[in-house]
C-alpha cells in the first residue's frame with residue numbers, strides 16, 4: 567500500500583487529526599503481540615484446520631451461538647473459513663496503524679519498507695484463502711494455507727525471531 571493510500575485509509579478510519587500523528591493508545595490499545603494473539607492466531611487456525619478436516623464436516627456445537635470453535639458456530643463450516651480469511655486481510659490494515667508498540671515497548675517498524683511488503687503478503691494470503699474458501703474445495707484451501715504460512719513466516723523470520731539472534735539490539739521489534 568502506498569503512503570498516500572495509507573494516509574487516506576487512516577484519515578477515513580480515524581479522522582483527519584489522527585492521520586498526522588501516531589494514534590493514541592486508546593486507538594491502538596493492543597501491543598503487537600497481543601494483536602497477533604487476539605486476531606491472527608485464532609483466525610489463521612480456522613483456515614489451517616482445513617488441512618485436517620473438511621470444514622463442511624465439522625459438526626455444529628450444542629449451543630452454536632456460544633461456540634468458541636468458529637467452525638462449529640452459528641457462522642460455522644465454510645462460512646467460518648471465509649470470514650476468518652477476510653479477518654486476516656483486515657488485520658493487515660491494523661498492522662499499519664501508527665502508534666502501536668511491540669511487547670518490548672519499541673515502535674512497530676512501520677517505516678521499514680519491508681514491513682509494508684510483509685503486511686501486503688499477509689493481506690494477499692487472506693484474500694487467497696477467502697477465494698479458496700468460496701470454492702468449497704478443501705484442496706484449494708490447503709494450497710492457500712501454504713501461502714498463509716509463508717506470509718506469517720517471512721515477517722516472523724525477520725521481525726519476531728530477532729530476539730533469538732545476537733544482533734537484536736539493532737532491531738526495532740526484536
Ligand code: HEC
Pocket residue numbers: 597598599600602603606607610654661667668669670681684685688714717718719721722725726739
Ligand atoms: C508484518 C509482520 C508480521 C506478519 C505478517 C505476521 N506477524 Fe505475527 N508477529 C510479528 C511480530 C513482529 C511479532 C512479535 C510481536 C511482539 O513481540 O510484540 C509477532 C508475534 C506473533 C505471535 C506471538 C505473540 C507472542 O505470544 O509473543 C503470534 C501467535 C503470531 N505473531 C501469529 C501470526 C500469524 C498466525 C500470522 C499469519 C497469519 C502472523 N503472525 C503474521 C509480525 C508479523
